[in-house]
Amino acid sequence: MALRSELMPPKLDEKLVLKLTSLSEEIDCGERDLTEHMVLEFNQLASTSFDFLDFQGIYGGQDHDTWVRKVLYEPYIKPVPDVTTDELVEMMRRVMECDGAEHEVDFWLFMLEVNVPNERLVDLIFRPHVYFAVADFSQELSPEQAVYLALNTTAVADG
Template sequence: MAMPERLKPTPPTPKIRALMKALLKQILDQIWDNQGRENPEISALIQQWNSHAGRPFEFHEFLVMHSHTSAANFLRTAFHQQKYVEDLSFEEACALTDFICKCEGTESDVDYALSLLETNFPEANASDLIFWPNEWFGDPDMLHVEISSPEIVAYLMAKSSRPLADAPLITLPYALPQEG
């Protein structure tokens, strides 16, 4: 299932994309030249970057970028803005979950979809529930449990105390973890 259209990030204009690509190169070159030390020139470039980015980035994110992702993915993440969707539907939440579980997009798109779930279901830790259910449930034997997207969303709603208005009644196959 694709990411719902209204939840997709707004793409930047070609001019802004080119500017951000050039800024990224300048920042990384400055970091390389200064061997990882923060300085006023780098800070000014990061400030300029942040004026166009969907969220503020910090020096250390540029410093360690290559150990986590490609420059292209890093650039794409700059345009992803975490947002709380007041009228998020159950179907949209399930579509985001499917998108993540099936890795239907680029790395940055999957990260963006995950951040949408994390933002819209605070304190529920969607990442652990999807990728590390054993950690989420607090049971080492639950690493490979099969949980459907509707069930994942039902767990997120229950854990975050954020019910979605159009959510059907879903019987959860496993007990919610106890607060510890």
């Protein structure tokens, strides 16, 4: 199913992504005094207000290109008042099947989080045994089931 533009990762200026990726690589694990001007440049180009420490350890969690894309996607992550159940199911499918690049899948996960009123959505998707507080929960949920449960249940366990 095709998703409308509000539910798709925005098209990014690839030259900007490349520049910001390069800056973030230099800042990550760099020395504060030697990279402070790069932090300022990054913030100016990305319209962010990161501190030197915000860049430390990016490489340990994901590649810099993915991190930059997620930063640039952030202003587009917002509730869509008329989102349909079918659209939620399609985003859920893309997340559950990792259908796309990591930054795209993350975009859809974030969109689900702001459009589905369930603060434990991530547990439902990736750790249903924690969500339902059943250690041996082994049922694999379909995207349709996950959306239905997210919209209609309250988690039992405390995260």
